[in-house]
Amino acid sequence: MSAPAAGGLPRDGEGFARLTDPFRPELLAHCYRMLASVHDAEDVVQETLLRAWRSRDGFEGRASVRTWLYRIATNACLRAIENRSRRPLPSGLGAPGPEPDQALAAAPPEVTWLQPLPDALLRAPDDPASIVVSRRSTRLALVAALQYLPARQRAVLILRDVLGWHATEVADLLQISAVAVNSALQRARAALREAGLTEDHLREPADRDRRALVDKYAAAFENADVAALTRLLAEDAVLEMPPSPTWFAGRAPIGRFFRARVLRAPGDFRLTETAANGQPAFGAYVRGADGAYHAHAIVVLDIEGAAISRIVSFLDPELFPVFGLPSVLPRDHPSLA
Secondary structure, eight states: OOOBOGGGOBSSHHHHHHHHGGGHHHHHHHHHHHHSOHHHHHHHHHHHHHHHHHTGGGOOSSSOHHHHHHHHHHHHHHHHHHTSOOOOOGGGTSOOOSOTTSOOOOOOTTOOOOOOOBGGGGSOTTOTTOOOSOGGGGOHHHHHHHTTSOHHHHHHHIIIIISOOOHHHHHHHHTSOHHHHHHHHHHHHHHHHHTTOOHHHHOOOOHHHHHHHHHHHHHHHHTTOHHHHHHTEEEEEEEEOTTSOOEEESHHHHHHHIIIIIOOSTTSEEEEEEEETTEEEEEEEEEOTTSSEEEEEEEEEEEETTEEEEEEEEOOGGGTGGGTOOSEEOTTOOOOO
16 A cells, blocks of 8 residues: 555555546546647646646645646646637638638638547546536537637636636635636626527537437438538538638538538548537548548537537548547448448
8 A cells, every 4th residue: 555645645656646547537628628629638637647746745635636636737727828829710710701612711820720629538547438527518619619718717617617616716726816706707607608608509409319410410421412411400500620711601501512512422431420529520531542531520510409500620630549530441431321
């Protein structure tokens, strides 16, 4: 048995890892909400655990280990935000594209985009079937909106409304008054309401209804059936494709874009099902000259009611290893249709 340090923490690395590793998934979700990048969030979680290990002798046990780790992680995120620009989605930068049949605009080099978060990273290490955070708290729409809040407002909203901390706890962490915490929380909530993020917007559809929509989307996409795909969309649906800043709003323009630029022939694409940000997602592969299917995009669907309200297609093959997906599928890979 390892000898405890001050406050009851293990002194040896193995014992300390056994104590802190179960908190990794929820710390990752917390840092992702703050930073909107799975890579940055993983780096900050590593920094958090390293800082915790180095300062373990100073842990006095007046708060739980979980609270102590969140304090370290939040401060690390705030430092990281000071040196990084916010990560938007295309719809946060300008008006929708007017011409769906034209080529997408080139990626602006000065923009660092929001990244999707694989649900698999939020599973407890001792329970592969579990998800340790609510799906709603990592939804793409919420994380994107959080990026427009000042860093401390962002931290206050997450700590108070997602994690359920008391105002006095947040005030102690941020070294401000409880009155300032409550004021920042009110401003942050108002900003989310202005962005259209109401409880109804973030409510999850029934699993059965969501399953049916996801299956129909996969079949329509792989069969290049634009009419069927368009019928699945809400009238005011949005399509975004980072790193291109071009995006489209409305069922008809999205359908025109898919018909003109994407879904030209059945079998051009294969989809592999995954999950991101608590939402249904796919790894989309495009058929190459060799007949095999090559990594193309991570596609995340936002479902509201009985329709797909948003499609975010992250055109970044480097995200595939993060999701545990191969970069190439064989030519005989089975269809989801």
